[in-house]
Amino acid sequence: MRAGHMLDQSFERRTPTLDARDRRWVQELVWGVLRHRERLDAILATRIRGGLSVLDDGVLDILRLGTYQLLSMDSVPPYAAIGQSVEAVKRKHGIGAGKLVNAVLRRIDRERATIEPALPADPVDALALQHSHPSWVVGRWVSQFGIAETAQLLALNNTPAPVVVRPHGVQADALAESLTQSDVSTRRVPLVPESLEITGPVALTEVDAFRRGQFYVQDPAATLVAQYAHVPEGSVVADLCAAPGSKALEMARRARLVIAADRSESRVDRMRSGFDRLGIDTTSSNRAMVTLVADATQPSIDPVDAVLVDVPCTGTGTFRRHPDARWRLQASDFAVLGALQRQILTAAAAVVRPNGLLIYSTCSLEAEENDEVVDAFLASHPDFVVEPPPAGVVSDAVIDRGRLRVLPQQHGFDGAFAVRMRRTSGSA
Numbered sequence: 001m002r003a004g005h006m007l008d009q010s011f012e013r014r015t016p017t018l019d020a021r022d023r024r025w026v027q028e029l030v031w032g033v034l035r036h037r038e039r040l041d042a043i044l045a046t047r048i049r050g051g052l053s054v055l056d057d058g059v060l061d062i063l064r065l066g067t068y069q070l071l072s073m074d075s076v077p078p079y080a081a082i083g084q085s086v087e088a089v090k091r092k093h094g095i096g097a098g099k100l101v102n103a104v105l106r107r108i109d110r111e112r113a114t115i116e117p118a119l120p121a122d123p124v125d126a127l128a129l130q131h132s133h134p135s136w137v138v139g140r141w142v143s144q145f146g147i148a149e150t151a152q153l154l155a156l157n158n159t160p161a162p163v164v165v166r167p168h169g170v171q172a173d174a175l176a177e178s179l180t181q182s183d184v185s186t187r188r189v190p191l192v193p194e195s196l197e198i199t200g201p202v203a204l205t206e207v208d209a210f211r212r213g214q215f216y217v218q219d220p221a222a223t224l225v226a227q228y229a230h231v232p233e234g235s236v237v238a239d240l241c242a243a244p245g246s247k248a249l250e251m252a253r254r255a256r257l258v259i260a261a262d263r264s265e266s267r268v269d270r271m272r273s274g275f276d277r278l279g280i281d282t283t284s285s286n287r288a289m290v291t292l293v294a295d296a297t298q299p300s301i302d303p304v305d306a307v308l309v310d311v312p313c314t315g316t317g318t319f320r321r322h323p324d325a326r327w328r329l330q331a332s333d334f335a336v337l338g339a340l341q342r343q344i345l346t347a348a349a350a351v352v353r354p355n356g357l358l359i360y361s362t363c364s365l366e367a368e369e370n371d372e373v374v375d376a377f378l379a380s381h382p383d384f385v386v387e388p389p390p391a392g393v394v395s396d397a398v399i400d401r402g403r404l405r406v407l408p409q410q411h412g413f414d415g416a417f418a419v420r421m422r423r424t425s426g427s428a
């Protein structure tokens with residue numbers, strides 16, 4: 001991650017030889033350290049002469065890993081957490097570093113009863129330290145949601161994200177039954193009938209129903225976006241930022257044809273393999289789904305009945321799933337991505353047929369990427385008007401003045417934002 005790699009991909013690359021139990025353990029440790037980094041650093045900083053800045057990055061990482069094991073992982077006895085950390089640091093950084101790690105971790109083990117760092121008086125800084133998020137991000141959320149809701153959001157971001165699956169080609173009851181036979185327990189999810197939450201740890205790719213293509217993984221927030229889009233039955237739909245493709249799949253339940261495009265060739269390849277596993281025809285003349293590599297800022301398709309742009313964004317609504325993302329985020333990202341989002345939305349409008357639909361969505365919680373992008377678009381495109389789906393298509397609990405707004409702290413899912421707009425006229 002320090003080298004700029006995404007956590008999920010690094011983890012996949014580095015753990016192929018581990019069995020499922022060891023992978024879960026390593027994941028709990030690495031995800032936990034990233035989630036609690038600020039608090040771990042505050043604990044370490046007061047126990048290292050000269051502060052954290054005197055340490056090599058590699059030594060600091062081993063201290064964080066050791067401290068997290070000592071304080072938060074009951075499955076590891078303290079002597080093992082300390083011993084393994086010392087061995088690991090000695091191999092790469094020498095005996096001196098080994099002695100330092102040994103002394104610091106032993107002290108933390110002794111002082112565990114009084115270990116919690118004092119919280120700063122400033123409420124934003126206090127929340128940031130308590131829940132290990134960058135202060136500037138917490139400040140933004142406090143302005144938007146208030147202290148109490150922000151505290152809920154931050155706490156939720158430090159819990160494991162649920163795994164939710166959508167049945168494909170089978171009813172939810174039949175899928176639940178098939179999963180039960182593979183020793184996988186499930187429960188229904190509020191607001192998204194048919195979705196099933198997996199309630200225990202399991203390697204989903206190894207169960208029978210996965211091999212038979214009977215489900216795909218999709219957070220309820222993503223399902224709600226596709227349901228809110230409510231593309232017409234039998235329509236032709238273009239999903240211009242489609243990979244890995246779960247919203248395209250959801251829209252295909254109503255559409256006659258979904259054109260699932262994405263700029264990234266490797267992501268389109270992965271999307272295509274996902275569709276193959278589900279037995280979806282993407283090649284014959286009767287296909288219901290077509291995949292292609294294409295840039296949404298220059299869509300070169302004839303106008304269609306509905307266009308979804310699920311634009312690249314900062315993903316602040318999915319911090320629970322990606323604990324590295326909070327540390328990567330930079331204040332300049334909002335302007336950079338905002339410009340791309342506006343460009344994609346404007347370009348997409350040109351391939352919506354008259355009286356067709358344009359749906360803009362993100363998994364961000366930030367106004368710059370959500371309402372501000374759409375409001376600017378509506379102001380310069382008077383031929384588009386907001387038109388939420390008919391009553392009852394999605395619960396009123398996630399509709400805010402016609403716009404879809406899913407908030408982790410209110411609904412328990414990932415964050416999502418979407419606006420469904422109708423083109424009222426035009427010459428396309």
Ligand SMILES: C[S@@+](CC[C@H](N)C(=O)[O-])C[C@H]1O[C@@H](n2cnc3c(N)ncnc32)[C@H](O)[C@@H]1O
Nearest residue numbers: 241242243244245246247263264295296310312
């Ligand atoms: C939020 S993800 C889409 C998730 C997807 N809609 C789903 O539900 O599975 C955004 C996608 O936009 C793609 N993207 C980024 N810039 C793009 C561009 N200029 N044109 C098309 N796709 C782009 C990224 O490769 C990424 O796959």
